[in-house]
Amino acid sequence: MLTVQEATVPSTPPTSSAEDCSIVTRGLTKRFRGGQVAVDGLDLAVPRGAVFGFLGPNGSGKTTTIRMLLGLAAPSSGSWELLGVSMPRGLPAVLSRVGALVEGPSFYPYLSGEANLRRYDAADPAADPRTATARIGLALDRVGLTAAARKRYRAYSLGMRQRLAIAAALLGPRELLVLDEPTNGLDPQGTREVRALVKEIADEGTTVFVSSHLLAEIEQMCSHVAVMRAGRLVAQGPIAELRAGETVRIRVETPDTAEAAAVLAALGLRGVRSGDGEAGAELGEEAPERVCAALVAGGVAVRGLAVQRPSLEDVFVGLTGEGFDVDG
Template identity: 65%
Template sequence: MSADVTGPARGSSPASVRTRALTKRFRHQTAVDAIDLEVPAGAVYGFLGPNGSGKTTTIRMLLGLIGATSGEIEVLGEPMPGGASRTLRRVGALVEGPAFHPYLSGRANLARLDAADPHSDARTAPARIDAALDRVGLLPAATKRFRAYSLGMRQRLAIANALLVPRDLLVLDEPTNGLDPQGTREVRHLVEELAADGTTVLVSSHLLSEVDQMCTHIGVMFEGRLVTQGTIEAMHDQARSVDQAVRVETDRVDDAATALRGLGLTDVRPSGGHVSARLGEVEVAKIVPALVDAYVPVLGFTVVRPSLEDVFVSLTGEGFDVSG
């Protein structure tokens, strides 16, 4: 099937990435299903979803690495793939892990890649390469052969390659893959610095905790569909709209469960020395007095605030990897 991919009509607000009904099918499987992605200029956009949800396929279409089945793509104001020659020089990308020459050093690998870029300046290459290595913390290992690099070091070298020249858009597919906690923090700070300099950053990840800390906007993919997108503040507001839960610690869990059901709480679950329940429309202030009236000793009482994870579970029916 031939792809029908053109530039979408311009919206009223500037966007570094915009798609309309973007779709990719592989024979009988729909990997990306008519998504309308909008990445505002200057945003750090967290492209979130479980592995296999269609994130990488979408990114590959945005960068012209694979063709779309149908839909419209615009990157930095240019239709894709038609505008690739004008657009991609302004885009840095890390997609599906780094690939380098194993017997060359980190610095030599970057030198070869920079030399292959017809728009780079050979006179400034040594300074730019060392600056990129320094920015990702690899300058001390610049002369070390790539085959001796750890997985985290290889990931950082790939990010350094994306930073060899100034970029208007940086696309990072799982940039913290293989990094230890310190390396993860360094990538997070790097993304924040780039955004402060005016670069739009699209970060694909399945780690909710990282996206929550570094991003200004979020889009959630699930089974090929974009189930929601918006600002991080809007997502937190949506989290607050999810039913809150309460937890009562007591040595009379059955009596406590009966009292909570009598108040109208739902999903009441006695377990060991505590009872959990969904608050619904019940006022928090009424719960402890009702337990006391039922002669239930309250050894502890907690209101469990809903998180972004709760929002995503409500949208998809599945949890996300929230480990950092």
């Protein structure tokens, strides 16, 4: 099986100059009154323009982190910056440029979708009331709720509610979008739409910070990823780098397991194992076709040959010690 040492995981060190980062945290910690530590010494660095996946099982401290980032909860210690401005002092000025979906949609049930958005828009001191109608219409349009704009929120389906929450995050021009579990409650079609929307927003240059417990979602949307486990950050960096840190193995299906293992060892491959009709080793820099030729030349009856690239899931199971809901 794969063994991943944490030391091998590339981790972007918190940059001293936060100029090129949308979110930077230093030692961010939240200790609840009971003494329970929800977030422990978090050092995040979210590059500007990235689609940053914030991954971790339920209860790993993702939502608490987002609450602290947005000023809803005060950290017990540590500091953070949003869009290059030190928090919490800069919150009032910066939050207008940040769109957020935190812990599911929450709206006034007796108001229409449009009236709900108008309400949140009114709360933003930087929002221009003259453009409110236009901005609200645009936001509804982007999430496909234009037809339901006048319907009371009470009558919205779960998916519509989620879309309305995303629309609320898109009310103004945003430099950073924080989306906490954005595809919750959405059907596969809706999930695809959100994914497309995130890509579109990212293409406009907005940094998107997406938290999820769904690996597949992160894998398909994100350029960067950070992994939380029990309140601690266990890995962060570009997805490609995380993958690169993993070992690719070659697997040979053969009745002659001992011979196969010997050939693999002779090629200088490491981590050779054999048994039960197959043998395998870490591929390293070796080309698979050369291994195949060597096996055949060594008289091994090759029934099947496979190169095993580790999935992101394998990486994260190794990191977090827990499984992910891969299919979502």
